[in-house]
Amino acid sequence: MCNYSDIIQAVRRLSKGEEAGPDISDILYRHRCNYLLSLTKDKKYLKTLAYEKFLSKMAVKERYKALTPFFENTDINYAVIKGAVLSLCAYNDPYLRVSGDIDILIDKKDSDKIKKELKALGFIQGRVTDRGIIPFSREEILFQTSMTHQTAPYVKETGNRLCPYVNIDINTDIMWGESRKKTDMTVFLQYSTVIQINDFIVKKLLPEAEFISLCMHHYKDFNSLYLLSKRGFCLGQYCDIYFYLKNMKPSVSRLQALSEQLKVGEYIYYCLYYTDLIFDDEDIKLYLLAFKKDKDETLLSSFGLCEDERKRWECGFFERIFSHDVNELLKDKLTQHDLEKIQINQILM
Amino acid sequence: MQENRYKDKIISLLAEACQTEIQKIESTDEHESLTSTGLTSISFISFIVRLEEEFGIEINDSDLVFEKFETLDALYKTLSSYISLENTSEIKKCLILDCDNVLWKGIAGEEPTLIDEDVLKLHLLLSELYNKGIILCLCSKSKPEFIDDAFKNQDMKTDRSIFATAKINRADKTSNIQDIISELNIGKGSVVFVDDSDYELGYISASMPEIYTIKADWSDISFIEEIKAQFSDTPHSELNRAELYREQKEREKEKKLYITVDEYNKSLKTLTDCREAKEYDIPRVSELSVRTNQFNLSDAHFSEDEIKSFFDSPDSRIVILSASDKYGDMGIVGAAVTRGNIIEAFMLSCRVFDRGFEYILLDKLKSLSPEPLKGKFRNNLKNTALADFYSKNGIEVI
Numbered sequence: 001m002c003n004y005s006d007i008i009q010a011v012r013r014l015s016k017g018e019e020a021g022p023d024i025s026d027i028l029y030r031h032r033c034n035y036l037l038s039l040t041k042d043k044k045y046l047k048t049l050a051y052e053k054f055l056s057k058m059a060v061k062e063r064y065k066a067l068t069p070f071f072e073n074t075d076i077n078y079a080v081i082k083g084a085v086l087s088l089c090a091y092n093d094p095y096l097r098v099s100g101d102i103d104i105l106i107d108k109k110d111s112d113k114i115k116k117e118l119k120a121l122g123f124i125q126g127r128v129t130d131r132g133i134i135p136f137s138r139e140e141i142l143f144q145t146s147m148t149h150q151t152a153p154y155v156k157e158t159g160n161r162l163c164p165y166v167n168i169d170i171n172t173d174i175m176w177g178e179s180r181k182k183t184d185m186t187v188f189l190q191y192s193t194v195i196q197i198n199d200f201i202v203k204k205l206l207p208e209a210e211f212i213s214l215c216m217h218h219y220k221d222f223n224s225l226y227l228l229s230k231r232g233f234c235l236g237q238y239c240d241i242y243f244y245l246k247n248m249k250p251s252v253s254r255l256q257a258l259s260e261q262l263k264v265g266e267y268i269y270y271c272l273y274y275t276d277l278i279f280d281d282e283d284i285k286l287y288l289l290a291f292k293k294d295k296d297e298t299l300l301s302s303f304g305l306c307e308d309e310r311k312r313w314e315c316g317f318f319e320r321i322f323s324h325d326v327n328e329l330l331k332d333k334l335t336q337h338d339l340e341k342i343q344i345n346q347i348l349m
Numbered sequence: 350m351q352e353n354r355y356k357d358k359i360i361s362l363l364a365e366a367c368q369t370e371i372q373k374i375e376s377t378d379e380h381e382s383l384t385s386t387g388l389t390s391i392s393f394i395s396f397i398v399r400l401e402e403e404f405g406i407e408i409n410d411s412d413l414v415f416e417k418f419e420t421l422d423a424l425y426k427t428l429s430s431y432i433s434l435e436n437t438s439e440i441k442k443c444l445i446l447d448c449d450n451v452l453w454k455g456i457a458g459e460e461p462t463l464i465d466e467d468v469l470k471l472h473l474l475l476s477e478l479y480n481k482g483i484i485l486c487l488c489s490k491s492k493p494e495f496i497d498d499a500f501k502n503q504d505m506k507t508d509r510s511i512f513a514t515a516k517i518n519r520a521d522k523t524s525n526i527q528d529i530i531s532e533l534n535i536g537k538g539s540v541v542f543v544d545d546s547d548y549e550l551g552y553i554s555a556s557m558p559e560i561y562t563i564k565a566d567w568s569d570i571s572f573i574e575e576i577k578a579q580f581s582d583t584p585h586s587e588l589n590r591a592e593l594y595r596e597q598k599e600r601e602k603e604k605k606l607y608i609t610v611d612e613y614n615k616s617l618k619t620l621t622d623c624r625e626a627k628e629y630d631i632p633r634v635s636e637l638s639v640r641t642n643q644f645n646l647s648d649a650h651f652s653e654d655e656i657k658s659f660f661d662s663p664d665s666r667i668v669i670l671s672a673s674d675k676y677g678d679m680g681i682v683g684a685a686v687t688r689g690n691i692i693e694a695f696m697l698s699c700r701v702f703d704r705g706f707e708y709i710l711l712d713k714l715k716s717l718s719p720e721p722l723k724g725k726f727r728n729n730l731k732n733t734a735l736a737d738f739y740s741k742n743g744i745e746v747i
Contacts, residue, residue: 108411108414145413146393344390
């Protein structure tokens with residue numbers, strides 16, 4: 001299947017609990033839409049999905065087990081975001097949405113404290129290689145900590161051969177490194193509650209804050225020059241937004257108020273707009289209507305995470321999200337400076 | 350703000366990182382953004398690395414924000430919690446000690462060594478300095494086995510492991526200290542050297558005047574306070590430098606365990622099979638070409654039908670490389686397609702980078718081609734690092 005319209009119609013049917021019609025399983029798998037794929041009941045992918053879920057469950061358990069002393073004892077204000085928490089909230093299943101790490105959101109001021117606590121639990125900042133964990137160089141740590149809103153990832157061996165390592169990403173803002181806008185995380189993290197993942201009780205954000213954090217993260221992925229050139233688009237991320245809204249039903253008024261306070265309305269609108277373009281859903285349209293005043297045409301028609309690097313897309317939305325090679329679409333748009341930035345990210349991230 | 354040598358040093362490091370003139374930084378208003386002098390994300394990282402090296406500090410994660418270093422005013426404010434900017438003496442970060450009559454009383458190997466209350470005061474200080482992040486090193490003309498025995502003294506309270514490095518040999522101390530400085534990549538001015546011999550101290554002072562020397566004289570233990578005073582301005586570092594340097598040495602040692610890719614692969618009991626593809630390999634070769642971007646030299650992405658057409662064509666050849674190791678069978682991880690003597694496609698799964706498989710595949714192609722090979726290279730932004738792969742391996746790039 002190569003007709004975008006057919007794909008989208010099939011996705012819409014699936015999302016409404018109907019038969020997909022034409023075979024779109026390969027596309028769904030490639031775009032990491034595990035939930036929709038599970039709805040197709042395509043025998044070709046049943047085993048794959050079951051196996052991925054088995055591994056995902058084991059990985060989630062290992063991650064939470066490794067962090068239990070932190071979750072139980074820390075006085076750092078934190079929230080677990082994305083990963084199993086998002087999977088549970090959006091798809092009612094903590095293991096369906098496969099992720100490679102556990103993301104924890106904290107205030108930047110607590111980054112030294114969490115470093116100490118994680119190191120005490122045996123985590124080190126490094127990368128997993130064929131030869132085990134190799135600690136990051138100071139340059140790599142500095143780059144990741146100062147140029148992004150994440151610290152360099154923490155890794156620990158588990159002793160489980162099927163899931164030998166646990167990775168943790170510490171996020172210190174919901175904005176991206178390129179932005180001058182900073183979120184008051186002390187305030188943002190007040191919007192938190194607790195959730196049970198398997199046997200573990202952890203802190204997570206309340207739905208409105210969680211939805212904003214999700215949109216900001218996915219907006220970054222849809223617009224970062226480096227991430228676009230590295231991974232392209234992923235339909236699964238629009239599924240996250242769609243099914244989160246459908247399942248968690250964040251309050252429209254509270255969502256509006258919080259996004260106004262954080263001055264992120266235009267990014268929320270962006271995510272809602274394109275999610276609706278895919279799913280064409282009445283519930284999304286209600287949220288869209290509420291965020292109408294935040295519509296930013298420039299943002300909608302371009303990519304890049306800041307004014308300096310923003311560029312206009314020359315192709316349609318579906319063409320770019322289903323493109324096999326986004327770099328083809330980017331190559332004439334990127335300046336020498338952009339290419340250098342991408343290269344630096346490739347080396348240091 | 351009052352000028353001093355720390356600020357001069359900071360400006361000089363900044364100029365070095367930004368690759369600009371010191372005067373340009375000096376003439377920048379303290380509240381003006383340093384981006385105009387060349388402070389970018391990369392020069393920022395270089396600056397912080399040099400700053401940490403030079404002052405023996407580690408900038409906290411919470412301070413690693415570009416804005417906190419974006420103007421001279423901001424960076425002085427940020428650094429003021431790490432460095433006493435009004436202080437004019439150089440920060441000390443390394444203490445090198447002689448052993449005999451310093452770490453103990455007596456000469457190891459010749460007489461019983463004595464660790465009494467006075468010596469324990471020094472050991473207590475060493476422990477404090479170690480915990481503060483000071484790098485402790487040994488430099489002695491004794492024999493290693495004598496020193497090892499002395500550390501086994503039942504009264505010894507200091508663990509040998511707190512010393513990041515030790516030079517125990519007959520070489521002159523200047524050379525040994527120079528080696529330590531090079532190994533640790535620190536400045537001479539950040540070193541304090543303690544010895545009981547006036548000769549050695551004089552020699553070091555003459556050859557390396559930047560090094561602060563202290564005579565260990567057990568008849569007057571005020572020298573312990575003198576050592577302590579030298580490190581009083583050194584900020585406490587969360588980083589355990591001695592540990593860090595030792596870990597780095599272990600890593601280097603680990604690297605040396607596998608000098609070549611061959612040796613490493615052997616340790617993994619890696620087996621490879623490089624052969625011409627059979628018809629049943631076609632789907633996997635197509636999949637590899639579709640999924641591979643980084644080590645895909647011609648940026649070729651072939652459907653199964655296209656691979657099949659190569660397979661059926663008499664002047665084309667598809668060569669595949671499969672691999673397995675002690676962890677399991679990896680299946681087909683590399684493939685190349687040739688048409689005549691032209692390498693149309695050459696790809697390797699990113700799972701197996703740095704294992705030397707590309708050379709096995711290339712050697713196989715060379716052995717199968719009666720004529721010198723030519724290779725197609727098409728930049729796809731992700732394979733840039735491999736642009737010279739063919740030329741480095743004697744293949745003409747087309």
